[in-house]
Amino acid sequence: MVITINQCQTDKMSSKTSFEIKQGIKVHVIHTDLYKTNLICVMLTLPLMKETVTKNALLPFMLRRGTKNFSDQYVINQELEDMYGASFDCGVDKIGDNQVLKFYIDTINNEYTFSKENILKKSVELILDIVFNPIMENGLFKEEFLNIEKENLKQVIESKIDAKDAYAFNNCITAMYGEEGFGLYKYGYIEDIDAITAEDLTEHYNKLIQNCKIDILLSGNFYQDEIVSIFERNENVKQLRPRIENYILNNEFTEKKQKVDNVQVIEEKMDVSQGKLVIGMDVLSNMENLQATALVYNAILGDGANSLLFQNVREKESLAYTAKSSFIKQKLNIFIRCGIQVENYDKAVEVIKKQLENIKAGNFTEEQIKNAKAYLISGIKAVEEEQDTEVVFYIGQEISKTDISFEEYIQKIENVSKAEIMELAKHIEINTIYFLRD
């Protein structure tokens, strides 16, 4: 097999090149000499649907169990240990309305091994083997593995109550979106697990692997040519067919929201010391430069030590230790999250609403805008200095089909004006107030 490189993008700052090895299967090579490690990720992107979310979530658990070349996970683990403690992990992410099955392997660079071994090649081959060449018995996933992994997935789903703040956040999202798309839990649902058979799951996997969007990201001190030659010779890659990517594009042009008639107020009880307050808001605007404006708005509101939430809810009123907000760009939502004393619920909601009004009324200074921008820009600059963050950044760009350089991104943030922030503020509405308390 010979790979013809269709260069999609060359970004000078981070020297990233992307090429399609077959239709719907892309390889992204991020050349960098900042780290002593290589990071390799395989991402399978699938639309989030109630019928398939649980089955999809089960796949990483099954795939890590063994391949046709490494018969079980203990053999894989020995191999990883022998590769200087290469770490392999897999999991499930939610990006907008998509479920992303992710597999990654992190090794030291060849130059730090005792005798300059080529562990880059070894690790690429191993991860491709895990994702695309699972061990089968009579053409099916092994029953004994499946039974254990079904139980493991149940436990993972049940464990969502353990981290109370994340639990509250998830519940708020589900309250806003219901059990579809972005509202689904990324690991699926316990009641759907028992019915999954080895036949079902094998059929599902075989279909999925020939149809889903596949992205393979590699970051480290190596060049495209080295990678291309590994892929060209790889048997697992040869088996993959070209495909028309089936996933859901979420960005500022695809998301259309309507103002809710009544704000939902939800209270749930649990054995907690501290109440966890989550306020979900909709960004109901299609103004120009929306992403950057919403980021600056969010930074003024609740991202960083100079933000209104930190300064007022925490520093001025001493109501909380954590008081912050985040902007979910794929779904155009802003979520406010605070840990507060249960009795202070009304007071906290009042103080938070006051901050939202303040931004609308323009009660914030040029200094605050400058601070917010400085905070965001330093965050963008740091992306290229953290291997995993950079990989996550590029997968986000890939899925939302945005293709802007770090410089353009910074420029867009610099360009946001006070008038634009006030204009956007008029179109930000509370959708749901969720409170987890004792």
Place this chain on the structure above:
Amino acid sequence: MQIIENNKIKEKVYTEKLNNGLMVMVIPKKVRKKYIIWGTKFGSIDNKFVLSGESTPTVVPDGIAHYLEHKMFEQENGRNSLDVLSSLGVNANAYTTNNHTAYLFECTDCFYEALDEFMNYIQNPYFTDENVEKERGIIGQEIMMYEDYPDWALYMNAIKCMYHKNEVSIDVAGTKETIAEINKEKLYKIYRAFYRPDNMVMIIAGNFEPEEIIEEIKKRMKMTESQQTVKRIYENEPETIVSKKIERQMDISMPCFIVGYKDNDLESNKVKKSIAIDIIGNIILGRSARLFQKLYEKGKILSEPSWNYEFAETYAHVLIQGQTNYVDDVIAEISFEVERVKKEGIKEEDFQRIKKKIYGEMVKDYNEVATIANGFVANYVRGINSFDYFEEFESIHKTYVEKVLRDVLQEEKKVISVIKPNTNIMASKNK
């Protein structure tokens, strides 16, 4: 200036002791990020001490080191240094542990502007009744946040099982009751006692010329050599454990446990010992271990329990932490496997493979300026240079590891902490 070089990971550290006694270390790295951390050897365990010129010991409320850390950012001009640093676009923070407190920032631009503010606030505390009072509510919420973390409750309980009097059992943040006793006079007193240059260390990592950055530090250094000395008083800890087991309930999905082994031998080489314990953890219950395979295939564990050798100058222990629906079985199996390996020894082939794994993990720790610098601080306050791990690694033999296994993982020094799910049913309603 002294230069220590590590050829394996191709890194160098430049060290210089300033005239006032402050140790400064520079780790040059060709990256855009710049990082500085200034730490003091003062943490939650330092609650009793005698100051020079005083005859009676001073006893301070639990959580005061952490409270001081929060209050350091307050400035006389009414501004908060955390806000000032944030508005420069730098990422500033601070933290308190059992044995040290540290202030830090990381940035790509504006390093020297931020350095002005950073060195200024740490050298100029400003406490008033009002600003000290304001923090009580915030720290109160921080304490409550930790109360909801099952891992924290699990850890504190394990420590309480192991130690009768040792200060490690004091919660870093204190309690709502103890922080109620903190006032500005007490904060000034501990600041003067422990924020002395000879009790501190500063680490700078990033794209720097060592001589140049040390000159810049000197320019901004106002602290003079301290005349005061402090004698810390720690309780004498008996060798025995307090109780074998502690259990409580929380709203969690699956029971979690810690098996702890108290290590009374505080004089031994702890760097070497910590590597040995890392190897033992992998041999007994790592992802390729026989026991891991057995427990996993029976559905008794989902991921490998973590092994950690936690140590300071005044305490040391091993903590094995995991999650399972079969707590008693899993803990019994671990003890059984520990005894089996003690008797049968470690296989040479496994030993070599795990050593390779640990070496790789040590290399990975030198990826990012923050990880590197934080590691240097945590080690410095324990009298260790981070590069020592590579030196000791070379000298680790299988027989040594087997000896550590026999000496440290002793049944009579073992404690168990368990948290089980609540049995009541969760209620939920709409408001």
